[in-house]
Amino acid sequence: TCKDKHVHYLCYQPSLNKHSLLRLSLMSELRAAILDNQLELFYQPKLDIEQQKIVSVECLVRWHHPEHGFIQPDEFIPLAEQSGHIRALTEWAIKTALAQHKSWLKQGIELQMAVNISAVDLIDLKLPALVAQLMSSHGLSPHSLKLEVTESAVMAEPDQALQALCMLNQMGIKLSIDDFGTGFSSMAQLKKMPLDELKIDKSFVLDLNNDEDDEVIVKSTVELAHNLGLSVVAEGVEDLLTLNKLKGFGCDIAQGYFIAKPMTAENFIAWWDPVRLQ
Ligand code: C2E
Ligand code: CA
Ligand code: CA
Ligand code: CA
DSSP: OOOSHHHHHHHHHHHHHHOHHHHHHHHHHHHHHHHTTOEEEEEEEEEETTTTEEEEEEEEEEEEETTTEEEOHHHHHHHHHHHTTHHHHHHHHHHHHHHHHHHHHHTTOOOEEEEEEOHHHHHSSOHHHHHHHHHHHHTOOGGGEEEEEEHHHHHHSHHHHHHHHHHHHHTTOEEEEEEETSSOOOHHHHHHSOOSEEEEOHHHHTTTTTOHHHHHHHHHHHHHHHHTTOEEEEOOOOSHHHHHHHHHHTOOEEOSTTTOOOBOHHHHHHHHOTTTTO
């Protein structure tokens, strides 16, 4: 039985998928949630393994629902994609990330912001113009923004995705292919995309210390990416042994709970350099 709030939340999650009425109401509430400031970006650092330096942060959305509490993106991003609200959400996420970037710049902190975009954003082709407008209205250089797009999103409509990615690339926006290894993309298609970064999916990284197959997959993915001129991120790095293994494989960037969990902007700054802010 669900007694306290925390337990209630844990019970609530699995039922979300089953109750389509609840899903419908969440879908219709999303737009209001964006306007009503119920969404928040959390920031997770990306560590340059060689330099031992945080070079970037990934921006991950959270929904503080007034009745249901904290809702994870895996629960509502698919709903946003189905209902068309994802465009407004993506616009909100890029705007919020750029505003945060500017505020950190004022404090002397320069970190590239990595924002997740969905397949829908690539298909409707309005994204490049929107990004161009936001970059110029914030007066930011294009390398301050990286867009992470999943392998499966690119492969959903490869021709349209290629067009959108080329436009963004020409503007100087950095592009990352996310969840790599889970999306069955063809190398021929991937080779055509103007990418800067490849993120090895955490499913291959989480068990790297125990699973020899994962070791082979990660090692050869690093080589493949480097041969294609891409920098490589491993996500889901949860311990030092994994980090050292990745370093041995020549992986460029590590992200995961061993370095830090996604944090609010406030907590991120406190974690990033407590001494500096004194
Ligand atoms: P993703 O882009 O693959 O993000 C990585 C997920 O792995 C995040 O989950 C992060 O919290 C989690 N993670 C990071 N380090 C570790 C680790 O060491 N161990 C484990 N087990 N997990 C780790 P999160 O924040 O729940 O986001 C889930 C997914 O929701 C994201 O996967 C992304 O696809 C999507 N998402 C999040 N924010 C946005 C957004 O603003 N727009 C869009 N379109 N999608 C978003
Ligand atoms: Ca991502
Ligand atoms: Ca990922
Ligand atoms: Ca994922």
